[in-house]
Amino acid sequence: MTPISNRQAPVTRLTDPAAVQRWLEDDRRWCAYALADLEEPFWSHAAFWVTAQPAPAVLLHLALPSWAVLWGHGAPAGLAAIVPALPSRPRAANLMLRAEALPEFARWYDFGEIEPMRRMVVTPATFWPASGAGAVRLHDPEELTAFYAGRAPGYDPAQVTRGIYYGVREADGRLCAAAGTHAVSPRAGLGIVGNVFTEPAARGQGLGRRVTAAVVTALFEQGCREILLNVRADNIAALSVYTRLGFETHCDFVETVATARPARSTLPQAGEHDHFSPRVAR
Incomplete structure (x- = not known):
């Protein structure tokens, strides 16, 4: 001290x-x-x-x-x-x-x-998993760096190697949606979801919900007891996605x-x- x-x-x-x-x-x-x-x-x-x-x-x-x-x-x-x-x-x-x-x-x-921001949380008891069909585990930091360029200021390539990322690809193999973790704390039993992004042309298909659900499922399988995220309090579309997955507001x-x-x-x-x-x- x-x-x-x-x-x-x-x-x-x-x-x-x-x-x-x-x-x-x-x-x-x-x-x-x-x-x-x-x-x-x-x-x-x-x-x-x-x-x-x-x-x-x-x-x-x-x-x-x-x-x-x-x-x-x-x-x-x-x-x-x-x-x-x-x-x-x-x-x-x-x-x-x-x-x-x-x-x-x-x-x-x-x-x-x-x-204005909102902290949301989901636990195994409140989680309503979406279908993970089509969501694949991502391991290439360079691919995600290109995908997020100018669109996810919280992204750090190191998050890919020390965390969990999932994405959905177009028929030609290009990413059209992705989500991952900002941090994972085995010590505290916590996982923190971030960098949820869907290409504008691919929105309205539930892809953001799908990739977020895949990340949350993997975190629970790793032993996390609570999964958290931050979202703008006025982002109605994102709040709807997270609420449908079972996330609840903890605080603003x-x-x-x-x-x-x-x-x-x-x-x-x-x-x-x-x-x-x-x-x-x-």
Whole structure:
């Protein structure tokens, strides 16, 4: 543990994954990504800061080579105590928070578009599997990189080798729909679905539902107890697909690109957000 403090509250960086997990298990569905970050390849890039005063809160700074994430859990007052105590705040980050905590971060960051998001979850008891006919397991990161180009900012080729991807092909062999995993956490028994995309010309045939069902089925077969995803709260078509598969709403939150304040000279230059990578299913 690395203790630091501001004038109001002691803040500690936790360096033991088991200790971090104890702070996250009270709402493991909201904390699913953070629980997955307790394992490699994310753990070595993650810094978890906690405070118990004036109210319990956890802040994650995930500093990956091409993009950064700030994510918070707990009381807004606790998060407000952590942020100014950090020894180094990112200049730009993908910020994921419950809406009530956003004003506390506005003291330190300017925001881009604030996207309304929804966290959904399915379990073996609620899952309504669709027919997986025609969905095939995908193993080629380069093929998926070409398929998702400019259309799935959350896609990382490394997800293919460490996770699960399924797709549907046209008669000529070209992909027309695909879905996969952002992260899988055997430690927590969680799988996180993402990068669900169907070519516009192939929509209306249930392909998105089919490839998502194939991924979820494979995750349950691997031992995951809960499968989660993020989706824009106003994406009615995607919400319908996931609801028909048995996904249920766990909570709403917001996502935005945050840039550091107040010195304008320290703000990112044009193009610095090119690697922004939201953790969203569709």
